[in-house]
Amino acid sequence: MNPHVTILLQSLIGGIGMGSIYALVALGYSMVYRSMGLVNFAHGNIFMVGAYIGTVFYVSMHTNFVLAFALALLLTAGLGMIVQKILRPLEKMDLIYMMLGTLGIGIVLQNLSIIIWGPDGIAVPFPINNTPWMVKGISIAPYTLVIVGVAALIVIALQLFLNRTKIGLAMRASAQERDMSLALGMNVGLMNGLTLAIGSALAACAGMLVGPVFYVSPDMSTSVGINGFAAAILGGFGSMPGAIVGGLVFGILEQLVATQVSAWSEVIAFVIFVVVLIFKPSGIVGERVVDKL
């Protein structure tokens, strides 16, 4: 096969793998923004805490990977509920105050996890045999398929939950029409808490999935947190399909640049990102947002 096509396909596969992770993180950002109007800069740190919780069960306590996964999701969702309680006064404030408040929570989470789990990373073994398959010169890691598969399942389950269940519908309603939902007697605060819990669970899911690929370490929050945020913006902030598309596009973009010039991948990825944003200010699939300033 043409070597260029090989490289292209190779980075496409790697990009979709990493892009699924970004998509899960971006979904968390978007859901919380949609319901509370809050840009949650602590999301990257919640992602890291979720990864740590899962790792503690899986590596230190030798539980089953699936069980550790479920426990990480549940516990991180609880953390999300607590964070929502703290952040409730920030709901109607300016972006800058939200940003600083959530950053403060992020700093607390980051340093508490350093105190609890130490500054060094933990290596996580792959839950399945990860010998790459070679298909016509392209190597495919089986674990990449696991990441994509699990991410896809989670997104489908989330869609079903939001569209088919009563609680899901109530969450959507209170995100869309806050005052009307209050008037109809819905518990909007609880719904916002649930949204943040689900967003955190999505982040924990991403953290758990990415654990075997990277080290699980306190530093992982920054890069994935920012790239996930950039992905959410790229797709269109607050839109769920946007988060998925943005995550995949950002992942593929990063991989494509990385295979060409590895050291400059961040620079080029972000410059392209800003250029796209200038020509399409509301993201790829985002609706036109009313200028609120």
Place this chain on the structure above:
Amino acid sequence: MTSQDMTNRDLAGQELQPEQAPSTPLEGFAPVSEGSASRSAAKRTWRNSRWWISMAVALFLILPIALNNYQVHILDLVVLYMILAIGLDLTMGYCGQMNLAHAAFYAVGAYTSAILTTRFHFTFWEALPISIVFSTACGILIGLPSLKVRSHYLAIATLGLAIAINDMLVNLNGLTGGPTGITGIPKPHVFGVALDSEYLYYYLVLTFTVLLFLLAKIITTHSIGRSFRAVREDHIASQALGINIAKQQILAFALSGMYAGVAGVLYAHMLSYVSPDTFQMNEMFFMLTIVVIGGMGNIYGSIAGAVILIVAREWLNQFQNWQQVVYGALIVALVVFLPGGLVSIKTLFQHRKRSQLYRVK
């Protein structure tokens, strides 16, 4: 006394002054460009605050006498961060532009001067203007997205470009020394005297801080500052008043770049060492904290924030990671309970006093 206080508060940018706030659109045209009423108002507030400013400067001038070497180093940092905070406040507080690239401008200033003095043997006074030009240009470049995108979109765009600049510092090994940075940056000479002690260097930084503070004060009390605030409050209305929004936004970013550039040069020559670690995002968020905790849209707030947060950071340093936990919790508490920043404490009391008066009547 109370009337004096109130004028001070208004000057600080919390609210527009009656003279400054155009009540009808027709009236609004004249003061925005050049009005005699606003000019006299600016003169009056200037006369009121002049005494306080000179007292503060005098205090900062004699302060090093009572301090040891380490404390003077902290004082150096305090004065340096005032420049950074004022610069950030001009874009973020006055013009309302999300600017998360301030640390990158700081880095550009520091690195340009470091490279020029160590590799090309420029002197400090030759490198300074070139570095300022570079960081200002960088500010304009990174300000360009502000013409198209707003709020959190602008935040991530500027943050992304700042990350890109930081990556470049690490990757351009030949020029910037990569992750290890540049050492041996020479100390500047003033009239043949080498400023090689913390004490002497402090007066250099203080001079720049006072000059840049006065510049910021002139900018904020005159027409530029008023159009900044107009852009912050309402895009459509300020456009209707004939303000060129694009020009104001780019100007705000250029000013931010200039202030951070000066601070960067001073920082590089203060430590004789620069490395990419210094200009990470944490630094950016620290500057942001100074501005917001001090009080946005108020240069006095930035100054108070710099004093309090730098001293607090140094004091808390002994507790290692717990320091950061306390710091984070403190930020959350302050943002939740005192969103107006430290300068709003004063208005809080004034408000109470006034409401009591009202009750007596």
